[in-house]
Amino acid sequence: xxxxxxxxxxxxxxxxxxxxxxxxxxxxxxxxxxxxxxxxxxxxxxxxxxxxxxxxxxxxxxxxxxxxxxxxxxxxxxxxxxxxxxxxxxxxxxxxxxxxxxxxxxxxxxxxxxxxxxxxxxxxxxxxxxxxxxxxxxxxxxxxxxxxxxxxxxxxxxxxxxxxxxxxxxxxxxxxxxxxxxxxxxxxxxxxxxxxxxxxxxxxxxxxxxxxxxxxxxxxxxxxxxxxxxxxxxxxxxxxxxxxxxxxxxxxxxxxxxxxxxxxxxxxxxxxxxxxxxxxxxxxxxxxxxxxxxxxxxxxxxxxxxxxxxxxxxxxxxxxxxxxxxxxxxxxxxxxxxxxxxxxxxxxxxxxxxxxxxxxxxxxxxxxxxxxxxxxxxxxxxxxxxxxxxxxxxxxxxxxxxxxxxxxxxxxxxxxxxxxxxxxxxxxxxxxxxxxxxxxxxxxxxxxxxxxxxxxxxxxxxxxxxxxxxxxxxxxxxxxxxxxxxxxxxxxxxxxxxxxxxxxxxxxxxxxxxxxxxxxxxxxxxxxxxxxxxxxxxxxxxxxxxxxxx
Numbered sequence: 001x002x003x004x005x006x007x008x009x010x011x012x013x014x015x016x017x018x019x020x021x022x023x024x025x026x027x028x029x030x031x032x033x034x035x036x037x038x039x040x041x042x043x044x045x046x047x048x049x050x051x052x053x054x055x056x057x058x059x060x061x062x063x064x065x066x067x068x069x070x071x072x073x074x075x076x077x078x079x080x081x082x083x084x085x086x087x088x089x090x091x092x093x094x095x096x097x098x099x100x101x102x103x104x105x106x107x108x109x110x111x112x113x114x115x116x117x118x119x120x121x122x123x124x125x126x127x128x129x130x131x132x133x134x135x136x137x138x139x140x141x142x143x144x145x146x147x148x149x150x151x152x153x154x155x156x157x158x159x160x161x162x163x164x165x166x167x168x169x170x171x172x173x174x175x176x177x178x179x180x181x182x183x184x185x186x187x188x189x190x191x192x193x194x195x196x197x198x199x200x201x202x203x204x205x206x207x208x209x210x211x212x213x214x215x216x217x218x219x220x221x222x223x224x225x226x227x228x229x230x231x232x233x234x235x236x237x238x239x240x241x242x243x244x245x246x247x248x249x250x251x252x253x254x255x256x257x258x259x260x261x262x263x264x265x266x267x268x269x270x271x272x273x274x275x276x277x278x279x280x281x282x283x284x285x286x287x288x289x290x291x292x293x294x295x296x297x298x299x300x301x302x303x304x305x306x307x308x309x310x311x312x313x314x315x316x317x318x319x320x321x322x323x324x325x326x327x328x329x330x331x332x333x334x335x336x337x338x339x340x341x342x343x344x345x346x347x348x349x350x351x352x353x354x355x356x357x358x359x360x361x362x363x364x365x366x367x368x369x370x371x372x373x374x375x376x377x378x379x380x381x382x383x384x385x386x387x388x389x390x391x392x393x394x395x396x397x398x399x400x401x402x403x404x405x406x407x408x409x410x411x412x413x414x415x416x417x418x419x420x421x422x423x424x425x426x427x428x429x430x431x432x433x434x435x436x437x438x439x440x441x442x443x444x445x446x447x448x449x450x451x452x453x454x455x456x457x458x459x460x461x462x463x464x465x466x467x468x469x470x471x472x473x474x475x476x477x478x479x480x481x482x483x484x485x486x487x488x489x490x491x492x493x494x495x496x497x498x499x500x501x502x503x504x505x506x507x508x509x510x511x512x513x514x515x516x517x518x519x520x521x522x523x524x525x526x527x528x529x530x531x532x533x534x535x536x537x538x539x540x541x542x543x544x545x546x547x548x549x550x
Contacts, residue, residue: 001041001042001045001047001048001472001475001476001477001478002041002042002472002473002475002478003038003039003040003041004038004039005038005039006039007039009038009039010035010036010038010039013035013036014035014036041478042478044056044496045478045496046496046498046499046500046503047476047477047478047499047503047506047507048477048478048496049477049478049479049480049491049492049493049494049507050472050478050479050480050491050493051480051491051493052243052270052271052302052413052414052493052495053301053302053493053495053496054301054302054303054304054305054306054495054496054497055305055495055496055497055498055499056305056306056307057305057306057360057361057364057365057497058364059360059361059363059364060304060305060306060307060357060358060360060361060364061307061357062360063356063357063359063360063361064306064307064354064356064357066356067352067353067354067356067357068352070082070353072352072353073350073351074087074108074342074351074352074353074354074355075341075342075343075348075349075350075351076332076333076334076335076341076342076343077334077335077341077342078333078334078335078341079333080353082353083342083353083355083356084335084341084342086353086355086356086359087106087108087342087353087355089359090108090355090358090359090362091106091108091312091314091355092106093359093362094106094298094312094314094358094362095314097274097276097277097362097367097370098269098273098274098276098277098290098296098298098314099276099287099290099291100290100291100296100314100316101291101316103316103318104314104315104316104318105314105315105318105321105322105344105345106312106313106314106345107312107313107315107321107325107342107345107346108310108311108312108342108346108351108354108355108358109310109311109312109313109346109347109348110309110310110311111157111299111301111308111309111310111311112155112157112268112270112297112298112299112311113157113160113161113311114311114313114346114347114348115297115298115299115311115312115313116157116158116160116161116266116268116297116313117161117164117165117347118297118313118315118321118324118325118345118346118347119266119295119296119297119313119314119315119321120161120162120165120235120237120266120295121165121324121325121347122295122315122317122320122321122323122324122325123235123264123266123294123295123320124146124165124235124324125320125323125324126264126294126317126320127146127233127234127235127263127264128143128144128146128233129320130231130233130262131144131231131233132144136323136324140166144232144233145171145232145233146167146232146233146234146235147173147232147233147234147235148162148167148171148172148173148234148235148236148237149172149173149174149175149188149191149192149234149235149236149237149263150172150173150174150175150236150237151174151175151177151181151182151183151237151238151239151249152174152175152176152177152181152183153177153181153182153239153242153244153247154237154239154268155239155243155268155270157268157270158237158268159172173191175187175188175191179485180242180245180247180398180411181239181242181244181245181247182239182242182247182248182249182250183238183239183249183250183254185250185253185254185257188236188254188257188258189257192234192236192257192258192260192261192263231261231262234258234261234262234263234264235263235264235265235266236254236258236263236264236265236266237265237266237267237268238251238254238255238265238266238267238268238293239267239268239269239272240267240268240269240272240273240275240286240287240290241268241269241270241271241272241273241275241412241414242272242414243270243414244397244398244414244416244482244484244489244491245397245398245411245414245416245484246272246381246398246410246411246412246413246414247398247411248272248275248286248287248411248412250289251267251287251288251289251290251292251293252288252289252292253289254289255289255292255293256292259292264294264295265292265293265294265295266293266294266295266296266297267290267293267295267296267297268297269287269290269296269297269298270297270298270299270302271298271299271302271303271412271413271495272286272287272412273287273290273296273298274298274302274303274304274370274374275287275374275412276290277367277370277371277374278371278374278375278378279371279372279375280375280378282408283374283375283378283411283412286411286412293316294315294316294317295313295314295315295316295317295321296313296314296315297311297312297313297314298311298312298314299311299312300312300354300357300358300361302495303373303374303377303413303495304358304361304362304370305361305373305495305496305497306354306357306358306360306361307357309354310354310355310357310358312358313345313346321344321345322340322344322345325344325345325346325347326343326344326345327343327349373497374413376499377413377494377495377496377499378408378410378412378413378494379408380413380494380499380500380501380504381410381412381413381414381415381492381493381494382408382409382410383501383504384415384492384494384504384507384508385399385409385410385415386409387505387508388415388417388508388511389409391511391512391515393419393420393421393515394417394418394419394420394515395417395418395419395420396409396410396415396416396417397416397417397418397484397485397489398410398411398414398415398416413493413494413495414491414492414493415491415492415493415494416482416484416489416490416491417464417489417490417491417492417511418460418464418484418487418488418489418490419460419463419464419467419490419515419518420456420459420460420463420464421456421459421460421462421463421519457487460487460488461487461488462488463515463518463519464481464487464488464489464490465481465488466514466518467490467511467514467515467518468480468481468490469481470514470517470518471490471507471510471511471514474510474513474514476506476507476509476510477503477506477507477510477511479491479492479507479511490511492507
């Protein structure tokens with residue numbers, strides 16, 4: 001399941017001088033397959049649980065192959081009436097399924113990363129226009145400052161999008177989150193308050209109540225009327241589906257608070273927005289209020305299971321959207337029937353007809369099929385969480401409640417796992433296993449283990465990383481690691497349409513076996529953890545990165 005060869009090894013096979021003359025096409029393709037085959041990862045496997053990666057539905061695969069064969073440039077309706085029409089229909093279907101306003105404008109991008117850029121460019125255009133500044137015409141030099149508020153557990157692509165749009169990471173304000181990574185409404189309210197002491201900081205959090213201002217001196221003279229302040233251009237970025245826990249921000253509350261301050265709300269819903277199609281009222285309630293936002297970004301190549309790559313930007317303000325990203329030239333042959341061209345909704349001009357796969361996926365599934373896909377993935381994630389929580393020493397860090405409860409243990413399709421070491425610390429033995437559920441001191445590794453809490457937590461970090469590496473190296477399943485609240489964790493994401501209970505049970509057995517093997521080995525406190533692939537690192541290790549890839 002994992003690649004047999006590293007990138008350096010594949011490069012050594014490929015890195016040659018460019019031939020002076022032509023080569024036989026069949027021989028070229030054969031040589032390419034031979035050279036790179038060992039460097040391929042089975043990301044389409046139903047036992048691939050790393051990052052947040054979907055499989056490929058048969059209809060979507062066939063449509064994507066057609067996109068290659070037809071080789072359409074999807075920029076203009078006149079250039080490809082077919083691609084334009086498909087984007088119109090597929091975009092409308094996506095908006096309907098996600099419960100968003102019917103008149104949203106839709107752009108198909110490479111992924112949520114560029115969907116963020118697209119939607120936040122529209123946000124920047126609107127909030128500055130409301131302050132009397134046309135950024136599309138006048139640029140950012142001399143523009144009023146824009147206040148950007150984000151959750152402390154936002155995805156790294158949000159930061160990248162903000163940098164591309166001229167908002168440096170040191171200028172954004174982090175809003176405190178709860179134990180599952182959800183933005184706290186009280187913290188947002190405090191950060192937006194006129195007297196807020198919240199400051200822009202790459203790793204800090206806004207959320208503490210501001211101090212009470214000192215009383216102003218009294219005066220017997222007639223006070224000068226205070227002019228009504230112009231609202232500061234403000235963008236609030238919420239999240240539907242935290243990449244580690246699957247948690248969804250309280251979107252309705254966030255929109256209400258943000259709108260009271262004249263802010264634009266953007267929702268990062270790379271996978272979590274698709275909970276709107278669930279047959280479970282509780283799951284649908286997680287994304288209730290999403291429709292109140294001004295823009296949204298999601299992926300097709302995650303839960304919708306279309307081939308890479310496909311992102312979708314949706315914007316309620318069509319005027320701001322078009323003003324921010326549209327382009328034109330004298331040589332363009334524009335549509336004469338009043339239909340706006342696809343180039344009006346994305347930053348890219350020439351691009352492939354990636355909406356074909358989205359159309360085919362939705363048409364083949366229908367509303368009921370997509371509902372079943374989402375609910376099946378959530379049920380399988382919950383099954384994995386419940387089974388793993390029963391293993392001694394295993395903590396489900398994103399658990400909602402008691403494993404014995406009939407309610408789902410995890411909210412969506414993400415399972416966040418920690419493995420602690422029960423062996424003696426400082427000559428003492430544990431009286432009991434660590435708590436199985438998050439929210440306790442043991443679960444966070446901060447205290448509660450016998451002997452030195454720090455030593456026990458470090459041992460848990462090593463064990464968790466060792467188990468993560470061993471599972472993937474064994475080939476039964478592919479899982480990835482992360483850092484959650486300063487402690488190592490293992491992630492299991494269920495996003496593939498082809499995953500069944502059988503694949504989940506194989507992964508559970510592989511994890512249980514890796515834990516047993518690790519505990520049979522002599523404890524080596526100074527041993528470096530085994531690693532598979534590039535190491536993960538916390539957000540504060542590098543202000544230009546954060547979280548884990550998705």
